[in-house]
Amino acid sequence: MAMQINVVLYHCSEESHEENLPSEWYEKTFPKLIELTHMLKNLDSIDGRLININDNSVVIDDSLQQSMHTFKSLARAFLGSPTAQQALTTHTAIPPLCFSKKSERGPMTINSLTRVCNFLNISAQQRKLIRLSICPQVTQHQIWTGALEEILSGLKSEIELMGHHSPNKGVKIGQQIIYSCLKFLDAAVTYDPDSTSWMRPSPSKLNGSPVSHKWEDILEMFNDLMNCLRKEKEKLFHLPKLGVMKEGLLQIKDVVVDKNIGYRETRHQESLVQKKLTKTLGHSSRCLFTLLMYYLYGSVADVEVEICGGLYESGGKDRFCLCMGKILTSDEEKTVRSGVKQLDRALGLFKYVRETAGMKGDLDIQGHLWCVGAEETSVTYRGNRFFVHGIRF
Known part of the structure; x- marks a missing residue:
């Protein structure tokens, strides 16, 4: 199975210059995505480590770690599909063109204030x-x-x-x-x-x-x-x-x-x-x-953002929305709650730095979580909205 999945990923990288992959690619790859979802249920990649969501224990398994990396890469490619992009545009609460660029669907590691400021375009x-x-x-x-x-x-x-x-x-x-x-x-x-x-x-x-x-x-x-x-x-x-x-x-x-x-x-x-x-x-x-x-x-970990998103204009002058995302292996409550907390930590950091800089304009923050087959819904956590989306073909 691992060899077949690697081949699929290779074709994906070969066509990375295209915003949308051929429909045949999605059709061929979706069963692999479902298979990996079942294999990795109750697991997640958190701060660079494989974690069992049920008890928060660290899982040391190179094979599972590679499978998780493969799963996240394939799922990220599906977020650029016409189906996924169309689903985002139907939500009036989500800023227009949110996650529409390929660069906005990529991962990002934040390990310095400079990286935060570069992302937010903060002046010297x-x-x-x-x-x-x-x-x-x-x-x-x-x-x-x-x-x-x-x-x-x-x-x-x-x-x-x-x-x-x-x-x-x-x-x-x-x-x-x-x-x-x-x-x-x-x-x-x-x-x-x-x-x-x-x-x-x-x-x-x-x-x-x-x-x-x-x-x-x-x-x-x-x-x-x-x-x-x-x-x-x-x-x-x-x-x-x-x-x-x-x-x-x-x-x-x-x-x-x-x-x-x-x-x-x-x-x-x-x-x-x-x-x-x-x-x-x-x-x-x-x-x-x-x-x-x-x-x-109270944590020393760097910030790992799976879907880096961006800062978008949001329905009015000097009003902006910061959107970032995460890919889940399950839409069960415990897994969603864990994903929401991770996203909230990342989004909260960016909001804190922006407010410290004294930048003009109101800022809302949104978290987006994707899971194979999940129903479209939203939850509120610490006053911020988090949207759960299904990955479908």
């Missing part, structure tokens, strides 16, 4: 305003340490699962380094609303001189960790984020981390972290973007 001056507004918020000490802990905890879970299937020396050493990194972060997190930390004495008043650590220590541990796990990098979702966060660590490597210093000294060191990161993380920084995602959603 407005980009400076965005950075100046966002940086002081997302570089707060608790956001910085929280993002690092989220990455390390995620990586810890991944290699624990990997250790059960294929334990090796690199993975075992990696586990020890992660433990050390998390212990380091525990020392870095000093905020406790119930503590009387302001009464904490300075080091000179303590018995002995405690050893002070610096952020350079965790930078070295990150380098060792990436080296230990380099053979497993294709299997570990959180590993690339270590490299991303090194950009920030390099800027603050001389800042002291120590719970045993006095309250004022501690706050001064935390303020240095924020100031240095705010000053040095540029608009295109992936580290800055990771901090923003953690600040907004």
